Amino acid sequence: MTDKPSLQTVAETAGVSIATVSQVMRGAGRISQATRRKVLDAVRKVAYVPDARAAAMRSGKNFEIGLLIHKIANPFNAEVISGVSDMMETQGYLVSILDSRDEPDREFRHIEALIRNMRGGILWVPTTDVQDETYKLIHTHRIPVVTFLRRSRDPMIDHVAIENMRATEDATNHLADLGHRHIAYVGGRQQVDSRLERIDGYKRVMEQRKLAAPIVIPCEDTKAAGFEIVQKLRQENPEVTGIVCNGDMVALGALTGLQRIGLEPGRDMSVIGFDDIPDAAITTPPLTTMAVQPYELGRKLARAMLDRINTPDLPATSMLIRAVLVERATTGRQSAQRPKMKN
Amino acid sequence: MTDKPSLQTVAETAGVSIATVSQVMRGAGRISQATRRKVLDAVRKVAYVPDARAAAMRSGKNFEIGLLIHKIANPFNAEVISGVSDMMETQGYLVSILDSRDEPDREFRHIEALIRNMRGGILWVPTTDVQDETYKLIHTHRIPVVTFLRRSRDPMIDHVAIENMRATEDATNHLADLGHRHIAYVGGRQQVDSRLERIDGYKRVMEQRKLAAPIVIPCEDTKAAGFEIVQKLRQENPEVTGIVCNGDMVALGALTGLQRIGLEPGRDMSVIGFDDIPDAAITTPPLTTMAVQPYELGRKLARAMLDRINTPDLPATSMLIRAVLVERATTGRQSAQRPKMKN
DNA sequence: TCAAGATGGTATAACGATATACCATTTCCT
DNA sequence: AGGAAATGGTATATCGTTATACCATCTTGA
Numbered sequence: 001m002t003d004k005p006s007l008q009t010v011a012e013t014a015g016v017s018i019a020t021v022s023q024v025m026r027g028a029g030r031i032s033q034a035t036r037r038k039v040l041d042a043v044r045k046v047a048y049v050p051d052a053r054a055a056a057m058r059s060g061k062n063f064e065i066g067l068l069i070h071k072i073a074n075p076f077n078a079e080v081i082s083g084v085s086d087m088m089e090t091q092g093y094l095v096s097i098l099d100s101r102d103e104p105d106r107e108f109r110h111i112e113a114l115i116r117n118m119r120g121g122i123l124w125v126p127t128t129d130v131q132d133e134t135y136k137l138i139h140t141h142r143i144p145v146v147t148f149l150r151r152s153r154d155p156m157i158d159h160v161a162i163e164n165m166r167a168t169e170d171a172t173n174h175l176a177d178l179g180h181r182h183i184a185y186v187g188g189r190q191q192v193d194s195r196l197e198r199i200d201g202y203k204r205v206m207e208q209r210k211l212a213a214p215i216v217i218p219c220e221d222t223k224a225a226g227f228e229i230v231q232k233l234r235q236e237n238p239e240v241t242g243i244v245c246n247g248d249m250v251a252l253g254a255l256t257g258l259q260r261i262g263l264e265p266g267r268d269m270s271v272i273g274f275d276d277i278p279d280a281a282i283t284t285p286p287l288t289t290m291a292v293q294p295y296e297l298g299r300k301l302a303r304a305m306l307d308r309i310n311t312p313d314l315p316a317t318s319m320l321i322r323a324v325l326v327e328r329a330t331t332g333r334q335s336a337q338r339p340k341m342k343n
Numbered sequence: 344m345t346d347k348p349s350l351q352t353v354a355e356t357a358g359v360s361i362a363t364v365s366q367v368m369r370g371a372g373r374i375s376q377a378t379r380r381k382v383l384d385a386v387r388k389v390a391y392v393p394d395a396r397a398a399a400m401r402s403g404k405n406f407e408i409g410l411l412i413h414k415i416a417n418p419f420n421a422e423v424i425s426g427v428s429d430m431m432e433t434q435g436y437l438v439s440i441l442d443s444r445d446e447p448d449r450e451f452r453h454i455e456a457l458i459r460n461m462r463g464g465i466l467w468v469p470t471t472d473v474q475d476e477t478y479k480l481i482h483t484h485r486i487p488v489v490t491f492l493r494r495s496r497d498p499m500i501d502h503v504a505i506e507n508m509r510a511t512e513d514a515t516n517h518l519a520d521l522g523h524r525h526i527a528y529v530g531g532r533q534q535v536d537s538r539l540e541r542i543d544g545y546k547r548v549m550e551q552r553k554l555a556a557p558i559v560i561p562c563e564d565t566k567a568a569g570f571e572i573v574q575k576l577r578q579e580n581p582e583v584t585g586i587v588c589n590g591d592m593v594a595l596g597a598l599t600g601l602q603r604i605g606l607e608p609g610r611d612m613s614v615i616g617f618d619d620i621p622d623a624a625i626t627t628p629p630l631t632t633m634a635v636q637p638y639e640l641g642r643k644l645a646r647a648m649l650d651r652i653n654t655p656d657l658p659a660t661s662m663l664i665r666a667v668l669v670e671r672a673t674t675g676r677q678s679a680q681r682p683k684m685k686n
Numbered sequence: 687t688c689a690a691g692a693t694g695g696t697a698t699a700a701c702g703a704t705a706t707a708c709c710a711t712t713t714c715c716t
Numbered sequence: 717a718g719g720a721a722a723t724g725g726t727a728t729a730t731c732g733t734t735a736t737a738c739c740a741t742c743t744t745g746a
Contacts, residue, residue, distance in 0.1 A: 372724085
């Protein structure tokens with residue numbers, strides 16, 4: 001019927017000024033109960049919904065943030081996003097999610113779009129090869145940014161990360177406690193720094209507890225890679241009885257690989273994963289893994305963004321999330337006799 | 344250092360008027376090459392990025408849309424989203440994705456937020472129980488809406504759908520052609536209408552070809568659910584040799600479930616999925632499924648939204664997407680002897 | 687009684703763009 | 717030569733809010 005209602009419309013039907021309506025909507029200023037009521041009635045009558053854009057423009061305050069991640073379909077990531085959204089929603093924020101698909105130039109375009117469209121902040125998982133222009137954009141526009149999962153090259157940017165080293169220490173200790181001495185580390189792409197941290201944790205325990213010399217084998221983060229690697233490992237290092245994996249996908253592949261050569265995971269060979277993806281609980285046998293609560297990570301991430309928005313001058317901080325051991329069936333006591341091939 | 348650059352800033356450093364800068368940015372009006380150059384230099388110098396918000400406010404044109412879906416982590420949905428984003432990006436739009444998690448009141452809050460924040464349109468998968476208020480909101484604000492995958496109660500809303508019934512007819516016929524007579528339908532949440540349509544197709548073939556009485560089992564659309572359901576099904580209906588699934592996730596879970604109880608998918612039990620998610624091709628064995636090219640669906644969806652935005656007075660339309668049978672290894676001829684447990 | 691303070695409300699200038707109208711010049715055509 | 721049209725640019729109102737300043741009245745208190 002009519003035009004989209006604005007403060008103007010409400011003011012006219014309530015018989016007051018625009019300023020009054022604005023004050024009622026915001027609960028600001030001094031307005032009597034009587035007029036407040038009149039205004040509220042008018043608001044309902046014309047079905048008024050404020051234009052957040054105009055408000056943001058004038059007030060400089062902005063209740064929209066963007067979240068740019070490399071893969072929204074990843075179940076772990078989806079949980080993180082849930083945590084972020086829930087927390088931000090309690091503060092009246094709208095979170096819009098974008099997917100970079102790990103492509104640096106899509107990432108650039110998305111960040112630019114978020115800046116053009118005046119987001120109040122950006123939650124960001126950088127690709128492995130961020131373009132310089134992307135950093136320039138962020139820097140010249142002084143937009144609040146918090147990275148997570150992957151660290152950016154810029155040390156001035158807040159970061160929320162998984163406590164990788166501690167997690168692999170716990171994982172390695174768990175295997176050592178079960179009597180394993182020959183433990184290998186498998187998986188991860190070469191130069192991703194989360195992997196480097198994890199390897200540090202593994203090596204540290206191997207040294208501290210005077211176990212065998214570390215064996216580290218990188219590979220893609222897929223089941224197929226885990227499947228192959230574990231068979232090769234078995235041939236080349238038959239003394240190994242425990243494997244710490246860089247991620248659950250590799251671990252799951254390793255399980256299949258072991259079964260293929262007649263070894264029983266948890267009895268003949270202990271395998272421990274990382275992430276605790278939903279699949280980990282329903283494989284045969286179910287996977288022991290280092291679980292990081294992604295939902296909680298998301299909430300803390302949101303908190304970090306809110307802090308950054310509210311006090312922009314704070315020095316850059318880095319927040320750590322603990323991973324906890326979930327013991328299922330793929331780790332077990334090292335048996336006295338050497339595991340041997342079934343035939 | 345300085346404030347965020349605006350048209351004002353650029354105009355000053357270029358020594359021209361604000362209007363001129365605006366025209367250069369938009370490629371509108373008549374501006375000489377010389378001044379155009381001056382302006383562009385100034386733009387670069389002060390690192391100017393236009394405020395899309397302000398532009399949208401004044402011009403009434405809006406290059407942001409929202410996409411509200413029940414589960415962003417679902418790989419099929421993620422592909423749809425990719426298609427939408429790519430197509431919209433070519434037209435200069437920013438797509439912000441929200442997840443309703445199939446909760447009607449979260450859905451309401453998200454739609455309200457999208458309206459407050461002045462999205463130019465909403466792509467929407469309705470929950471199974473949309474609140475009346477949600478419709479009222481959409482209706483009074485006349486915001487362009489296109490639903491997909493699930494149909495809304497409002498017949499005036501554009502819709503892009505998969506040709507569900509035809510797809511499950513094809514799927515069921517495929518199994519029947521292979522000699523199966525006892526075929527069950529597994530998966531999907533109770534009252535989702537896409538599922539109802541699919542069940543119609545399944546039942547229709549079961550009747551027409553005088554096969555066994557239909558068996559329909561609903562469940563969540565996850566691997567975990569498929570994993571459990573199939574084992575239960577096996578116990579309660581041991582005569583069943585073929586399963587039509589409501590989605591690939593359930594089918595994949597079913598595959599694992601079958602293997603867990605010693606059955607070989609494609610030999611002892613035929614399973615056919617729906618969606619053709621990327622994982623379907625690389626499982627062991629690879630999944631036979633009804634492929635619906637989600638990326639293409641996304642592109643068509645975006646097209647529909649663009650049409651609606653550009654010509655708002657067109658009557659509501661409904662677009663159908665065909666699903667095609669992709670035969671891989673999880674369906675096979677029904678063997679003479681009854682499948683039996685391995686022990 | 688009357689200055690000082692509450693109380694309740696309005697007028698108006700921003701925010702950063704776009705669109706319209708308009709004003710000088712220059713070029714063209716006959 | 718001189719009016720018409722093209723060229724290149726600017727001034728200004730506007731979008732829907734918020735924030736500031738300000739203006740009436742009405743209470744107080746001494």
